[in-house]
Amino acid sequence: MSAYYKQAFILLGSLFVLACGGNKSEQQQQGPPPPTPVTAVKATKSSATYYDTYPASVTAVTEVELRPQVSGYITGVFFQEGKRVRKGQKLYTIDQQQYRASYDQAVANLNAAKANLVRAQKDAERYNTLAQQDAVARQLVDNAQATLASAEQQVAAAQANVRQVQTSLEYATIYAPFDGTIGISQVRLGAAVTPGQTLLNTISADNPIAVDIAIDETEISRFTQLMRQSPPPRDSLFVLMLPSGSRYAYPGRILTIDRAVDPQTGTLRVRLAFPNPEGQLKAGLNGNVMVKNSTNAPQLLIPYQAVTEQMSEYFVYVVGDSSKVTQKKVTLGARINDKVIVKEGLNEGEVVVTEGTQKVREGSVVNVNPPGQAGTQGQSTGKQTASVK
Structure with a gap:
């Protein structure tokens, strides 16, 4: 039996070797895959x-938050929300009764101080004349001079008080600081306001309007040269693409380049200016600025x-x-x-x-x-x- 099994194993091994050799021959005949x-x-x-594209955000060239400088209740609103206002236009009034009363009292105190000053001046002159004739004690002359000096200081203090209450009275009326567009009022008639804290409204100058982009630090030289062009190019060098994908009708120009590169992002802010006669561009709007690169x-x-x-x-x-x-x-x-x-x-x-x-x-x-x-x-x-x- 052992001899029989030996012959069987030898036969199987020979068949395996022949099979492997056959596959190798077939692979050699097939060759590498075609190109x-x-x-x-x-x-x-x-x-x-071409145009380089930069994400952009619209911002006002000048924007101011209107806050009261005196306390009181809003007694008047004199504008249409979202409309243009002119410099010096009256916007709000705060209850002026207390400030008017304080002003009238301050003026009365000033007049009283001035009257005392006139009397003190006459007394001082009279005592000086008597002193020259040795007809009055020196102490009385000195007292008259001291009273005169005190009266002069009282007039100065009364004048300062008048200016102070007059300023408060003027602050009770709020005017537009420049031409621009005013937003939606944050207060209504009768609302109580606090100096420096209550936000009344925001006014912004929007023609022209600013558009900010961030450029890589490697592009600073290029944009500096574009800014120095004289006169500034008015063609399609700077094109604003609106969120709808449409092209804004007016070309822009470089208004300013920021003073320093952001160390975290390696970018520098560049501010462009675009005409905005119809008020189509609003602060906070996002879009893309395309800069011609020729x-x-x-x-x-x-x-x-x-x-x-x-x-x-x-x-x-x-x-x-x-x-x-x-x-x-x-x-x-x-x-x-x-x-x-x-x-x-x-x-x-x-x-x-x-x-x-x-x-x-x-x-x-x-x-x-x-x-x-x-x-x-x-x-x-x-x-x-x-x-x-």
């Missing part, structure tokens, strides 16, 4: 005019469809030697129609896969279709339908 057909184009440089330096352009995105990073497949593809990470600039600017990661003349990217991977061998099937290449026309920052 993957793709479409590819060369990365080329050309001049480009440069004489050629830009490296590739079809946007050649770009793949992975985890918020962008890559392209480059066809190299022996028709093998290599994946390269790239930094993108603005998108111009069906093309996109490549800032870093790719060289001019390199061949990038535009169609078939989903079929290839690092090291794949490809068969590039004829150039006629690679899509039309051309330079940027400068007319952009979309832009990517």
Whole structure:
């Protein structure tokens, strides 16, 4: 029995070796997989005019919160909410009775002090005359002079009190500090208000109106040069896109550049000014500012469809030697129609896969279709339908 089992094991082992050898032979006969057909184009440089897009927020150039400087009850409201007001226009009145009474009393006290001063002056003059004739004691002369000085100080104090109560009386009427648009009143007739605490309303100057954007610190030089242009450009250099996606009718200009870069974000605030004659732009509105970027330096352009995105990073497949593809990470600039600017990661003349990217991977061998099937290449026309920052 043992000899029988030995022969059986030898037979099975021989069959296994033959089977393995046969599979190896078949694999050798099949060879490597065929190249993957793709479409590819060369990365080329050309001049480009495009728009960089920045998130923007509308804010008033000048905005003031109206708060009372005296206490009391609101006795008058003299404007239409949400409408324009003129500088010096009366807006609110606070109960003036107590301040009018205080003013009248202060004026009366001042008049009494002035009367005392006149009497003291006459007494002092009389005693001085008698003193020259040695007809009065020196002590009486000194007392008269002291009384005169005291009367003068009382008049000065009364005058200061009049100014103080007069100011309070004036503060009981609140006027518009400048031309602008006033908001919805935060108080109504009869409401009690407290100095410096109660918010009455907010008034803002809105023509022109400001639009704030944040630029990267690498763009400071560019925007500084744009600001220094004389006269400031009035064309479509700065375009505001409204939340609805429509284009605002008036172009903007740089109003000011902030003093310092935010160390946490590495950005700098730039404030633009836009005409707002119809009041279409409101403070707090969000949109996008498109800044024309026209440069004489050629830009490296590739079809946007050649770009793949992975985890918020962008890559392209480059066809190299022996028709093998290599994946390269790239930094993108603005998108111009069906093309996109490549800032870093790719060289001019390199061949990038535009169609078939989903079929290839690092090291794949490809068969590039004829150039006629690679899509039309051309330079940027400068007319952009979309832009990517």
